[in-house]
Amino acid sequence: MNKKVKVQNLGLKDYKEVWDYQEQLFKETLDLKIKNRRENSNLETGNHLLLVEHPHVYTLGKSGDAENLLISEEELEQKNASFYKINRGGDITYHGPGQLVAYPILDLDNFFTDIHKYLRLLEETVILTLRGYGVKAERSKGETGVWLDVGTPFARKICAMGVRASRWVTMHGLALNVNADLGYFDNIIPCGIQDKAVTSLNVELGKKEVPLDEVQEKLLKHFAALFEAEILAD
Template identity: 85%
Template sequence: MNKAVEVRNLGRKDYKDTWDYQEKLFKETLDLKIRNRREALDSPTPNYLLMVEHPHVYTLGKSGDLENLLVSEAELKRKDATFYKINRGGDITYHGPGQLVGYPILDLDNFFTDIHKYLRLLEEMVILTLAEYGLKAERSPGETGVWLDVETPFARKICAMGVRASRWVTMHGFALNVNADLGYFDNIIPCGIKGKAVTSLNVELGVKEVDLSEVQEKLLKHFKDLFEAELKFVD
């Protein structure tokens, strides 16, 4: 079992370019697993965690409803935003500047073969990180992601999640709103869930901006502990 995880900080990168990069790493890992099985080899499979910010983009999961995108193609262009239908689970979401996005490409055979546990640990990583800022974040029953004030009329989502897995290899991941422009969420029904708001860490703290690198450092610390992983930072 290889518990080393290569952390690659991609900075601000186009969504499609990042998706293609994920697919490349994902396929390489799957191909190695298949070759190991066919040829009775024991080559360790790699694990990656890509950290990135995207320009304005909307993505629709394979089970999503296009009607949850509330603006036309022309309006998207005016807002300097792009749109992609993609192969993760979940409905529609937004990515943009000020949002910390993580794409773990893990072979869960190196950790545990349980997708439910995998999602719960990603949520716990975010919950523990937000607790360091004095926020009581939590799960919402039946809804993946991390929320605030779930049992009140003021429930709001601060972190969206959507993953894909094949032969226990994962891709896609989580998007935590740190300094996000929440106006862009008005153009969609986020995650297809009506009547619940979206928020950002800077809004909850009442500040103009939170240090994104500090939030990332805290996330990675909790990821390391929860997954009992060895992080290796790669440029």
Template identity: 75%
Template sequence: MLGNYYKKNDVILHSMNKSVEIQDLGFKDYKDTWDYQEQLFKSIVDTKIKNRREDAGIETPNYFLFVEHPHVYTLGKSGDMSNMLLNEEQLTQKGATFYKINRGGDITYHGPGQIVGYPILDLDNFFTDIHKYLRFLEEMIILTLADYGLKAERSPGETGVWLDVGTPFARKICAMGVRASRWVTMHGFALNVNADLGYFDNIIPCGIRGKAVTTLNNELGVEKVDETEVKEKLLKHFTLLFEAQLNYQTA
């Protein structure tokens, strides 16, 4: 490390920018959000390529998007199509859409009452370790749920955050799936806060049979949890884990 720069093979590459721009996109179509993610992702990757080719030394930005999607099912690049239990006509009847996408993981559901977070980070600004990145995202969720008095855990071999791991009552409360290229991340996590669990009955969530899915409001036994408060808690723990500086912007 040298000042705000890091060195690799005795070459100073670029400043480590730990500022993260927070954007809350509100209620937004999945495909439109995916396109927006790709735009931000590409801009960071292009900057990194320019820095490497031209020794430009341009600082790379970081983003953290919050969004709530209309009913949608997404299948990761390694996913099994048989885990989608609806055909096109049934999807239409449910008012849902379906996309095959370029993240890791299998099939999952997004919809109203779910907080979806898409960190688009240049990990060269933080640490270059995808395993650590996923564990930090999980830890952010675990610490947030602890704020509500819930003991959440990791489940060995299963990315995401769970309750009552190792018991017949194990249930998933947060799914995760990311993509990374040149140490730039996209996609992220989906935390079930006030979601309608009935939509999970139409898939085998994350391709894992025999385990339930739950929501924060169900676990707390309340009708509705304040989603703005949950986002604030998530960002508090994100800031500490990633040693980030938050910059709030409107999209």
């Protein structure tokens, strides 16, 4: 089993461009797995983790409701924002500058074949990362992602998650608000959940900005430990 994960830090990159790149890596891994099965071979499949920020964009998962986007195409243009219907689970979410987005394209046959466990470990990666800043984050029963003050009137989401998997190969992933412009969330019903607020790490810490590269470093450390992975940096 190959537990090496090639990490690529893509910087600020257009959503569609990165989605296409994810699809390419996803297909390469699937094709290799199919080849191994057909030819009874044992060629090693790769694992990737893309770290990126996106320009303002809203994405709607395959089970989502388009009515959860609360603004028109004209208003999207005014806000320099894009909108895509995509092939991950979950409803609508926002990506933008100041948000750390992580896309693991993993062959779970190299780790464990359990999607529930995969999602919980992604959440735990974020929970431990935030703990490093003194922020107590947790899961909310029945709601994927990472939250603060669960079970109180002040419950707020700090990290959204949505994944796709086929033949145990994953894509899409998580979006952690680090220095995000939270005003953009006002234009959607985030993840289709009404009456729940969103927050960002810099807001919780009372800082203008938290160094994104610092958060990435902590996230990678916890990801490697939880997945028992060897990180190969680009």
